[in-house]
Amino acid sequence: GGTTESPLEDMFMRLIHDSGLPAPVPQFVVREPSGEPVSRADFAYPSSRLLVELDGRDYHSDPDAFQADRAKQNRTQFLGWMTLRFTWFDVTQRPDHTVLTVQKALHRWT
Numbered sequence: 001g002g003t004t005e006s007p008l009e010d011m012f013m014r015l016i017h018d019s020g021l022p023a024p025v026p027q028f029v030v031r032e033p034s035g036e037p038v039s040r041a042d043f044a045y046p047s048s049r050l051l052v053e054l055d056g057r058d059y060h061s062d063p064d065a066f067q068a069d070r071a072k073q074n075r076t077q078f079l080g081w082m083t084l085r086f087t088w089f090d091v092t093q094r095p096d097h098t099v100l101t102v103q104k105a106l107h108r109w110t
Contacts, residue, residue: 003027008056009042011091019099021106024052030076038079039072048106051076051083054091
């Protein structure tokens with residue numbers, strides 16, 4: 001994990017922090033059991049096998065990148081990870097909904 005890479009990621013981190021939820025790990029790399037990297041997620045809760053991807057306003061006008069993202073998400077799914085995706089609108093206009101969705105996902109097995 002490292003630091004956030006966009007204003008949207010910063011806002012998401014602040015939202016999570018202010019909500020009292022545990023902080024996710026930024027820029028988390030999901031790996032195959034062999035150690036091969038599968039995907040780098042914007043955020044992760046490794047103990048809950050939960051990934052969070054944020055889709056910015058100008059997100060992926062590139063069809064190849066869009067396609068690659070979907071393939072990576074399928075692979076992480078096979079490894080037992082759930083992926084939540086949030087848009088700029090979710091984070092800025094529906095913060096309560098965004099927080100509640102993360103909270104539900106973190107507690108989905110309890």
